[in-house]
Amino acid sequence: MNIGQAAKASGVSSKMIRYYEQIGLIAPAHRSEAQYRTYEDADIHTLRFIRRARDLGFSVEQMKTLLALWHDRGRASGDVKAIALEHIAELDRKAAAIAAMTATLRHLASNCHGDDRPDCPILADFADAPPEADLPEVSARFGRANLG
Amino acid sequence: MNIGQAAKASGVSSKMIRYYEQIGLIAPAHRSEAQYRTYEDADIHTLRFIRRARDLGFSVEQMKTLLALWHDRGRASGDVKAIALEHIAELDRKAAAIAAMTATLRHLASNCHGDDRPDCPILADFADAPPEADLPEVSARFGRANLG
DNA sequence: GATAGACCTTCCCATCATGGGAAGGTCAAG
DNA sequence: CTTGACCTTCCCATGATGGGAAGGTCTATC
Numbered sequence: 001m002n003i004g005q006a007a008k009a010s011g012v013s014s015k016m017i018r019y020y021e022q023i024g025l026i027a028p029a030h031r032s033e034a035q036y037r038t039y040e041d042a043d044i045h046t047l048r049f050i051r052r053a054r055d056l057g058f059s060v061e062q063m064k065t066l067l068a069l070w071h072d073r074g075r076a077s078g079d080v081k082a083i084a085l086e087h088i089a090e091l092d093r094k095a096a097a098i099a100a101m102t103a104t105l106r107h108l109a110s111n112c113h114g115d116d117r118p119d120c121p122i123l124a125d126f127a128d129a130p131p132e133a134d135l136p137e138v139s140a141r142f143g144r145a146n147l148g
Numbered sequence: 149m150n151i152g153q154a155a156k157a158s159g160v161s162s163k164m165i166r167y168y169e170q171i172g173l174i175a176p177a178h179r180s181e182a183q184y185r186t187y188e189d190a191d192i193h194t195l196r197f198i199r200r201a202r203d204l205g206f207s208v209e210q211m212k213t214l215l216a217l218w219h220d221r222g223r224a225s226g227d228v229k230a231i232a233l234e235h236i237a238e239l240d241r242k243a244a245a246i247a248a249m250t251a252t253l254r255h256l257a258s259n260c261h262g263d264d265r266p267d268c269p270i271l272a273d274f275a276d277a278p279p280e281a282d283l284p285e286v287s288a289r290f291g292r293a294n295l296g
Numbered sequence: 297g298a299t300a301g302a303c304c305t306t307c308c309c310a311t312c313a314t315g316g317g318a319a320g321g322t323c324a325a326g
Numbered sequence: 327c328t329t330g331a332c333c334t335t336c337c338c339a340t341g342a343t344g345g346g347a348a349g350g351t352c353t354a355t356c
Binding site for chain 3: 150151152162166180182183184185
């Protein structure tokens with residue numbers, strides 16, 4: 001199997017397969033005589049594992065650990081569960097930050113008549129809200145999440 | 149006021165103030181004889197506006213539009229509200245994606261005894277879950293959101 | 297005045313996961 | 327033997343942010 005077939009079979013793009021190889025998440029693929037990467041069923045299995053973990057929001061670093069645990073027949077399930085729980089906690093934090101933002105925005109938007117008149121409580125809030133404390137517990141400060 | 153004071157007064161770091169100037173989100177600051185950027189109260193006001201919008205998760209592009217509307221005395225509040233509502237919708241999509249992930253993860257984790265035994269339904273799922281359809285309606289596929 | 301230290305400047309690099317695209321090699325079908 | 331689909335490597339871009347180096351400026355203290 002060439003990389004294109006492997007990509008289709010696993011749901012991981014060719015680009016990402018090469019990238020994962022480059023950063024050491026997966027072992028270097030075997031090569032054909034012409035230096036084409038070749039993949040066996042076991043490799044596809046690994047790529048699907050990665051795809052699944054990625055879909056669940058795990059970082060490459062976490063996937064490295066999970067793959068290592070997967071390949072370790074004697075691993076403790078507690079180790080895996082700990083990573084999962086930590087990740088859940090992180091996702092919950094992100095969800096809370098988003099919920100805080102949408103709550104504020106919904107409030108502001110509901111007070112904005114949203115017609116041709118220039119009067120707008122949303123802009124008024126942006127212009128006059130006092131500067132937030134620099135490091136709130138659950139920070140509402142964060143970059144644009146690429147959850148698109 | 150120098151950039152450091154402006155940063156403290158606005159809650160936007162010096163680095164980001166320079167960056168916002170560079171990408172044209174804010175006008176180039178006036179300069180002292182020694183080429184130091186100087187800031188007036190009106191500039192701080194603008195920076196706080198930006199800080200507030202950023203805290204509510206707006207992208208730089210959206211902030212550009214919001215700033216333009218803010219400076220346009222005759223703008224229609226409907227234009228502002230539309231941006232806010234679109235942003236709310238996007239945040240809701242992200243929240244839904246996160247909720248889907250946590251639901252799955254919580255389910256898997258609850259079935260994992262999490263002790264010294266190697267048997268682990270989390271890894272079993274990762275290894276055997278069928279590849280997802282490539283483009284689900286509310287995609288669970290996304291990069292790591294930097295909502296830290 | 298001189299010097300120390302806090303500030304400022306520009307410039308480059310890193311993040312994280314992902315894709316785009318160029319230049320060139322390979323393979324299979326017609 | 328050509329065409330087109332594939333593969334290779336290499337470089338660049340994203341978005342918002344920070345780190346840090348090399349060098350200039352300002353201010354307070356001796």
